[in-house]
Amino acid sequence: MRILICGGGIGGLAAALALARIGAEVTVFEKRSDTREGGAGIQIGPNGTRILRQLGIAERLQPNIASPQSLCVHDGPSGERLTQLPLGGWLEKRHGAPYWVAHRADLHASLMDAAQAHPLITIRPGIDIQSAKTYPDEVLAVSNGETVGAGDLLVAADGLHSTLRRTIFAAPPPRYCGKSAARSVIPAAATPKGIVTRSVGIWLAPQGHVVHYPVRGGAELAVVVIGNHANGDIDWAREIEPDWVADAVAECAAPVRNLVAASQTWRRWSLAELSPLPAWVRNRTVLLGDAAHPVLPFLAQGAVLALEDAATLARCLSVAQLASNGSLGDDASAAALAAYETARRPRSARVQAASRRNGEIYHLSGPMRTARNMTLRMLPPEKLLAGYDWLYGWKPGD
Numbered sequence: 001m002r003i004l005i006c007g008g009g010i011g012g013l014a015a016a017l018a019l020a021r022i023g024a025e026v027t028v029f030e031k032r033s034d035t036r037e038g039g040a041g042i043q044i045g046p047n048g049t050r051i052l053r054q055l056g057i058a059e060r061l062q063p064n065i066a067s068p069q070s071l072c073v074h075d076g077p078s079g080e081r082l083t084q085l086p087l088g089g090w091l092e093k094r095h096g097a098p099y100w101v102a103h104r105a106d107l108h109a110s111l112m113d114a115a116q117a118h119p120l121i122t123i124r125p126g127i128d129i130q131s132a133k134t135y136p137d138e139v140l141a142v143s144n145g146e147t148v149g150a151g152d153l154l155v156a157a158d159g160l161h162s163t164l165r166r167t168i169f170a171a172p173p174p175r176y177c178g179k180s181a182a183r184s185v186i187p188a189a190a191t192p193k194g195i196v197t198r199s200v201g202i203w204l205a206p207q208g209h210v211v212h213y214p215v216r217g218g219a220e221l222a223v224v225v226i227g228n229h230a231n232g233d234i235d236w237a238r239e240i241e242p243d244w245v246a247d248a249v250a251e252c253a254a255p256v257r258n259l260v261a262a263s264q265t266w267r268r269w270s271l272a273e274l275s276p277l278p279a280w281v282r283n284r285t286v287l288l289g290d291a292a293h294p295v296l297p298f299l300a301q302g303a304v305l306a307l308e309d310a311a312t313l314a315r316c317l318s319v320a321q322l323a324s325n326g327s328l329g330d331d332a333s334a335a336a337l338a339a340y341e342t343a344r345r346p347r348s349a350r351v352q353a354a355s356r357r358n359g360e361i362y363h364l365s366g367p368m369r370t371a372r373n374m375t376l377r378m379l380p381p382e383k384l385l386a387g388y389d390w391l392y393g394w395k396p397g398d
């Protein structure tokens with residue numbers, strides 16, 4: 001099998017590694033010339049760390065991760081801690097894999113280093129794939145009118161603003177949801193009083209919230225501020241005015257305001273949603289990760305879903321390969337792609353809906369905020385987290 005992948009982000013690289021493990025020859029096209037990613041933090045639930053282990057990435061990443069023992073949820077304006085969910089040993093024992101937090105650049109670098117070292121994977125940076133030509137026996141990736149690669153399958157892992165989703169699937173662009181995320185990373189030593197650096201902390205406020213957690217083995221703290229912003233933007237690394245960030249937390253307690261004041265450099269990501277697509281597979285092209293199903297970041301699961309997609313795609317192709325005695329004909333590979341789509345659609349739709357609902361709960365105001373706070377104070381934390389067994393307990397093959 002020769003597989004072309006458009007996009008060398010977390011989803012594209014994980015797919016490359018998973019597919020190379022089943023013997024495919026993989027070429028990854030990445031439009032950025034610099035193959036290293038920036039960004040801030042990323043949380044990786046047990047459903048993601050389980051896949052990183054299978055891909056052989058966990059050992060590479062481990063020196064740079066932090067394993068927070070808990071997730072502390074606060075009411076932003078009053079500063080009251082409402083609940084403390086057990087993320088450490090309790091969650092790992094329950095799901096057989098840990099909850100990690102990392103710098104996004106470290107996760108991406110672990111995947112990229114493993115992909116670059118793999119004899120079956122070729123990374124081609126600086127190539128922007130705009131479309132594909134499909135023939136009865138192959139698919140060609142096209143950049144600036146020229147064919148840059150030929151394969152049996154093309155995986156479109158080109159992210160939220162996917163070009164291939166538009167050119168091959170004729171899909172409309174994602175819709176800006178009116179909220180933006182500002183991201184920053186500060187030295188742990190600069191953390192103000194009242195912020196616990198070894199946990200994941202969430203501070204809920206009407207219309208927005210703040211999340212922070214340790215990265216780089218605890219040496220730094222990643223901070224994300226979500227708030228209303230009038231304009232959407234497709235550039236995910238554009239700097240945002242520190243005043244916007246200060247305004248977004250103006251109603252919050254002093255530790256949150258001081259945390260935000262500790263950084264002067266914030267980059268913005270405009271949060272967007274996409275209506276469900278009629279199809280994820282067209283001829284020899286298949287969508288994966290944010291290109292197929294962008295997720296609002298209120299459950300910290302978008303990248304993990306992309307990891308799950310990668311593991312599932314490889315599994316479906318491998319099962320089809322075994323069923324056809326090693327040689328994967330067109331019918332078998334079409335059936336494998338259909339099985340991938342069937343497996344992934346309900347799962348990603350459930351995560352998208354749960355993320356959206358979390359956002360609504362996070363940003364409640366008035367009497368609904370009071371009711372939410374009361375519920376969080378009263379519910380046993382373990383019971384609250386057990387409500388996410390369906391999420392964190394996912395395994396390839398589910």
Ligand SMILES: Cc1cc2nc3c(=O)[nH]c(=O)nc-3n(C[C@H](O)[C@H](O)[C@H](O)COP(=O)(O)OP(=O)(O)OC[C@H]3O[C@@H](n4cnc5c(N)ncnc54)[C@H](O)[C@@H]3O)c2cc1C
Nearest residue numbers: 007009010011031043129159181289290300301302303304
């Ligand atoms: C504020 C925020 C916080 C988040 N926190 C978390 C979290 O804690 N945990 C989590 O799991 N998820 C989180 N996410 C979601 C996560 O970042 C995304 O879901 C994830 O990055 C999707 O991976 P992907 O590979 O599908 O797309 P991307 O990461 O967007 O990668 C796409 C790649 O394709 C390349 N590309 C694009 N177009 C082309 C082209 N035409 N040709 C070639 N290459 C192309 C891009 O340069 C990029 O490298 C968060 C998102 C936001 C906004």
